[in-house]
Amino acid sequence: MSEPTTVAAGVSTADKDQALVNKTMENAHSAFQLYRRIPAKDRALFLETIGKEMDKIREELVAVAGKETHLPAARLNGEINRTIGQANLFAALIREGSWIEAAIDTEDPGRTPPKPDTRKMLIPVGPVVVFGASNFPFAFSTAGGDTVSALAAGSTVVVKGHSAHAQTSELVFGAIQKAIEATGMPPMTVQHLLGSGRTVGIALVVHPYTTAVGFTGSFSGGKALLEAAQRREQPIPVHAEMSSINPVVLFPDTLEKNAAALAKTYAGSITLGMGQFCTNPGVLLGVKSPALNNFLSLLATEIAAIEPAKMLHKGICEAYTEGLNTMLGHQGLTVVGEAARTAGDMEARPLVASVPASVFLKNPQLSEEVFGPFSLCVVCDDKQQLASTLKNFKGQLTTTIMGTPEDVRANMDIIELQQQFAGRVILNNVPTGVEVNASMVHGGPWPATTDGRFTSVGTSAIQRWVRPVCFQNFMDEMLPAELKNANPLGIWRVVNNNFTRDKIG
């Protein structure tokens, strides 16, 4: 986005940045007054058109993103598909319409005191600031999940593009602009800023017209935005998806029976996309046994065969190397296996280490995320120590159970513990790979996210950008379509405590 012409020459960069942020948020606020009144079916068409416009420039998107992120074309194409799929999913959600949680209690004039008619639905909060994620140049960036869920809700969006894929971000924003024009949305419904580091980002978060924030990235980045939002005169919610090591518990029976398949599967999951996923399995847990040793040696063989590859950008690669060195500097930690080939420029070398649970429990640093193709196997003396270790985990996006039916039946107490710290509990799948649907939870207690009561993936992600409002004693003609007696949109509503699509009266 070009700078507004009202900024005089000779002013400082900080002043220019602030003027740009002010102008952008004023635009977002004004556009919101128009956009929030646009019927859901028209917003749905807008979202679908964003997808179509992205598809039209797919080749260019893949080429430019490939250069900027070093991600292979197949992955980028898959991610574009997911991004278009997300836009279509939210379009379908709002076209159907029941997501607004309409609840109606009709009047009872005969009660003492007379009972008024009250009707509730969800409405958009206002302009939302979305930060592009470095590891998802499409699905969690400019037209990604945060953006389309906010647009679906009826909020306008200001995207702060990620500097690691600025050109890709500009291209995607171009597709959004075409969709805005084609479907007649207010021109400033989505705006796009690229800026230097955190200054512009913080200025966006603290602007009085900003009503909510979406972020996917590091713990320190998310925490900085949250703290800025809390310092405001009117605090606002920050939905940051930050840090998770996604503990995987390997149970004895499956280790006995399926060690080779487990090793192959987890070598793949740990190194998928060079480990640059929030759901990367950063910790494997098991009770010590010959079967566990056998699994680890098979895993070492699998990892040795993995080719190091370039990471997303220099900063991430340096952080991985540094994180790995810190990790390996801990006494009691043993390297299980690593990629046979050493890492070249900007490449990450996959590595798996192991540590006794007693050491893991004493060193909180060992449960910090190392973003990249690394996993730590925590070897427990017995089931009791496994339980203690699980009780000690902070909030996580996911946790996984690898076990046979016999393992499961013998360990429901362990599985119960896993349910208490994670947003998603997985049986015999890998945590990498997140379905985008109504039942997905990509969230979890702090520090996985800033608010474990929400998800950033799936249709429920829309709940981050809305608030309920109750209309009391309104005439039918004043009510939004969702709450009118005739139920013209045919949505599901709770009417006098019953779920129904019927009209009233």
Added chain:
Amino acid sequence: MSEPTTVAAGVSTADKDQALVNKTMENAHSAFQLYRRIPAKDRALFLETIGKEMDKIREELVAVAGKETHLPAARLNGEINRTIGQANLFAALIREGSWIEAAIDTEDPGRTPPKPDTRKMLIPVGPVVVFGASNFPFAFSTAGGDTVSALAAGSTVVVKGHSAHAQTSELVFGAIQKAIEATGMPPMTVQHLLGSGRTVGIALVVHPYTTAVGFTGSFSGGKALLEAAQRREQPIPVHAEMSSINPVVLFPDTLEKNAAALAKTYAGSITLGMGQFCTNPGVLLGVKSPALNNFLSLLATEIAAIEPAKMLHKGICEAYTEGLNTMLGHQGLTVVGEAARTAGDMEARPLVASVPASVFLKNPQLSEEVFGPFSLCVVCDDKQQLASTLKNFKGQLTTTIMGTPEDVRANMDIIELQQQFAGRVILNNVPTGVEVNASMVHGGPWPATTDGRFTSVGTSAIQRWVRPVCFQNFMDEMLPAELKNANPLGIWRVVNNNFTRDKIG
């Protein structure tokens, strides 16, 4: 609650308080591990039994609360009814069961990559700390809305009783204890603390085992708890309902036609319970006209006839007197009318003042809440100034439209503005009086509450104490009843994007 015996004689009060808080939260945490597994139908019976036990000691409750709060017996009896009604409402909600928002997407092994089965529901977050409210000794205190909504969700509760009605709080806690025994709940499912000022309160909020907080009270009190919660290593949500002046817009046609009825109605609402309601109409807005002047003079007559009465406690009475004096000290403010009789000891004297909108807009202090029987009429020059004034309001619990159908049709732009800052928008009712049902919103943007996306009254209040969890690829036998294929609880679920009560397969 008596102090734990582990505290040695001779330790400081601060150390004793901390030891008490530690012990209490450890109990709440342990009890949670049991309570969260108790089936909803048994939790429902527990909630209903709390109501029954309260009803058994109703006479004593009314007598003691009357002494402690100066509220009349009729009001206290009504509030006990509401409190019992709330417990029963949440019992009905969890017995029916659909509130947990079950969503299921079944597997598709034929997809590339294979699509796993994912199933989502809401689970309780953990121990909740509830602060009793001074102005609702029953409905928002020990067994009030925050407590029963948290218990319904499956969370354990620690109540910090309000010192202004400590004995009432102890009595209600006794009723809860009887219900715990009668229904076989874990003994520490609800605990009760009374403590000196904010020390114990803050210690409860920052304890690592506390997962969420409910509060109804002053802006400064709510903000202090929120800030304490944000300073934690793991921040937690604080749901504080704090400050609201509930703007009422009086439209021209109704002022012409219904001035006498309006004056009578609003004199009643402003002074109901000596103005000690969060929904008290603290601001009336209108465009200057002879009809508005006529209304104000009728209102003055009505207010003059109101008897001053004792406020809840000394602190509130002093704060009212001080707030009123500060208010009346502003240049440009005129007294419209006040109660004929001067206020006696601990009594509040009802008063209505007026101010030109131009003055109101320039003095942010004039839109601060004066908790008590006071209202300020803001007189606007024209509709445009009315719109400017409305745009300037911070978040509110409610806003009200007093208008004929003609007023409404001519002022939909004004009504749209009202919807943007409030949790509840009311037509031709008074804001005092809050229905407890599925469609109620008792919430609103900051500073009305700490998070406008939630309500503290009505069944949706349960959403404050839960988070979603997704089970991926689970065997049917591992799933909670709510998510099993057979749908044994018969709840509404979203299965492959369709609302249904059908079983799967």
